[in-house]
Amino acid sequence: MVDLAAVRANVRRLRALAAPARLMAVVKADAYGHGAVPVARAVLEAGADALGVAHVGEALALRAAGIGAPVLAWLHTVDTDFPAALAADVELGVSGWELAPITEAARALGATARIHLKIDTGLGRNGAPAALWPALVRAAAQAEAEGLVRVVGVFTHLAVADEPARPETREQLERFRAAVATARAAGLRPGLRHAANSPGLLSAAGLERPEDMLLDMVRVGVSLYGLSPFADRTPEQLGLVPAMTLRSTVSAVKDVPAGQGVSYGLSYVTDRPTTLALVPLGYADGVPRSGTGGPVRIQGRTYPEVGRVAMDQIVVDLGAPGRSAPEHGLLGAEAVLFGAGENPSASAWAEAAGTINYEIVTRVSPRVPRVHLHATEERAGAEKEKP
Structure with missing residues (x-):
C-alpha cells in the first residue's frame, strides 16, 4: 500500500525547507518502488517543480502517461535514445561524452536540447572530473552558440551529506561554486544550480549559510517517501510520514x-x-x-x-x-x-x-501489488508545463 496523501505532505514539508529554491522530486527506480506515475502526479499536485529520473526510458514512461512537467534524466549509456528524449522534451544530464550524441540528435531533429552539465566534486561516479570541466563547458558554450543546446543547469552530487559533521560536503560545495564560475566565464548562464539531495536539504538549516546548499534547486528522493536519510533521526523527528506499507x-x-x-x-x-x-x-x-x-x-x-x-x-x-x-x-x-x-x-x-x-x-518486487490510496486529490494545475 502506498499512501499518496503522505507523499503530498512530505513534498509540502520539503518545499517549505527548500524555499525559495525549487524542488525536484526524484522518481527514479519506479519512485523508489512506490509507483512512478501515481507518485509523479502526487508530487506535482503538492507543488514539486520538476521530476528527476536516472534513465531516459523512465522519463519517456512519464511522458507516455501524460505527465508534461520538466523531467531531467542524468544516467546514460551508449545505447540511450537521445533523439526520443529530445522529441519528448526531456532534459538531459551531461557529464562529458554525452554532449556529442546529444548535439548530433539535436542537429538531426532541428531541436535545441535542454541540458544540465554535471561536475564531479568528489563522489567519483558520473560528472566531469575537474581537469576536464573547462573543456566541457567550452564545448557546451559552442553548442549553445550554434543553437543545438541550451545549458539550463549545472549540478553535482553530494557523497556524505547524510553525515552532516563531515567536512567533505563543505569541500564539495566549494568546488561546485568554482565550477559554476568557470561555466559562467565560458559564457554560459545556467539558471539552475543544484547539489542538495535529501540529507543535504534536511541538514541545510544547520549551516552558517544554508543558501550555499540550497542554491536554485534541490533534488530530493528518499525523503519524498517519508524515510529518513540519517541513521540517528526518525522520519517523525524530521516531520515526514512513511508512505509505503x-x-x-x-x-x-x-x-x-x-x-x-x-x-x-x-x-x-x-x-x-x-x-x-x-x-x-x-x-x-x-x-x-x-x-x-x-x-x-x-x-x-x-x-x-x-x-x-x-x-x-x-x-x-x-x-x-x-x-x-x-x-x-x-x-x-x-x-x-x-x-x-x-x-x-x-x-x-x-x-x-x-x-x-x-x-x-x-x-519490493513487481509481483507485490501496489495499492495507491488518496489518488483523487484535486488535480488542478497538477502538471506544470515548462515556461
Missing part, C-alpha cells in the same frame, strides 16, 4: 514443540513450545534474505521473523503455544512488515539486513 496476511499457523527447526539450514530452533505463523512474502517479493529477525506486526504486537527468509515466505515466532486454534483468529490476520505509525519501520528491516532503508522500499 508492506503487508500480507498470515497464511498458516501451527503449534510446535521445543527443538523445532525453522526454514532452510535450520539456523533457528525453538527453545520452548510455541506457535509459528507463516507469512507469504519472501526474497522474491523483496524481503531481504539477510533480514533474519526483522519485525512483523500481527494483531497489534510485533514479533521477530525467525529462520532464513525463503523465496516466497517468512516464519514468525509468536512466542507462546496454543494459538493455532481458530478462536485466536490468526489465520488470515494482517501481517505488516513495515509502514507508518505503530508499524515496524523500513529502517528496522534495513538494520536486520545490514543495509539502508532506501534499498528496503526500492527492492
Whole structure:
C-alpha cells in the first residue's frame, strides 16, 4: 500500500525547507518502488517543480502517461535514445561524452536540447572530473552558440551529506561554486544550480549559510517517501510520514514443540513450545534474505521473523503455544512488515539486513501489488508545463 496523501505532505514539508529554491522530486527506480506515475502526479499536485529520473526510458514512461512537467534524466549509456528524449522534451544530464550524441540528435531533429552539465566534486561516479570541466563547458558554450543546446543547469552530487559533521560536503560545495564560475566565464548562464539531495536539504538549516546548499534547486528522493536519510533521526523527528506499507496476511499457523527447526539450514530452533505463523512474502517479493529477525506486526504486537527468509515466505515466532486454534483468529490476520505509525519501520528491516532503508522500499518486487490510496486529490494545475 502506498499512501499518496503522505507523499503530498512530505513534498509540502520539503518545499517549505527548500524555499525559495525549487524542488525536484526524484522518481527514479519506479519512485523508489512506490509507483512512478501515481507518485509523479502526487508530487506535482503538492507543488514539486520538476521530476528527476536516472534513465531516459523512465522519463519517456512519464511522458507516455501524460505527465508534461520538466523531467531531467542524468544516467546514460551508449545505447540511450537521445533523439526520443529530445522529441519528448526531456532534459538531459551531461557529464562529458554525452554532449556529442546529444548535439548530433539535436542537429538531426532541428531541436535545441535542454541540458544540465554535471561536475564531479568528489563522489567519483558520473560528472566531469575537474581537469576536464573547462573543456566541457567550452564545448557546451559552442553548442549553445550554434543553437543545438541550451545549458539550463549545472549540478553535482553530494557523497556524505547524510553525515552532516563531515567536512567533505563543505569541500564539495566549494568546488561546485568554482565550477559554476568557470561555466559562467565560458559564457554560459545556467539558471539552475543544484547539489542538495535529501540529507543535504534536511541538514541545510544547520549551516552558517544554508543558501550555499540550497542554491536554485534541490533534488530530493528518499525523503519524498517519508524515510529518513540519517541513521540517528526518525522520519517523525524530521516531520515526514512513511508512505509505503508492506503487508500480507498470515497464511498458516501451527503449534510446535521445543527443538523445532525453522526454514532452510535450520539456523533457528525453538527453545520452548510455541506457535509459528507463516507469512507469504519472501526474497522474491523483496524481503531481504539477510533480514533474519526483522519485525512483523500481527494483531497489534510485533514479533521477530525467525529462520532464513525463503523465496516466497517468512516464519514468525509468536512466542507462546496454543494459538493455532481458530478462536485466536490468526489465520488470515494482517501481517505488516513495515509502514507508518505503530508499524515496524523500513529502517528496522534495513538494520536486520545490514543495509539502508532506501534499498528496503526500492527492492519490493513487481509481483507485490501496489495499492495507491488518496489518488483523487484535486488535480488542478497538477502538471506544470515548462515556461
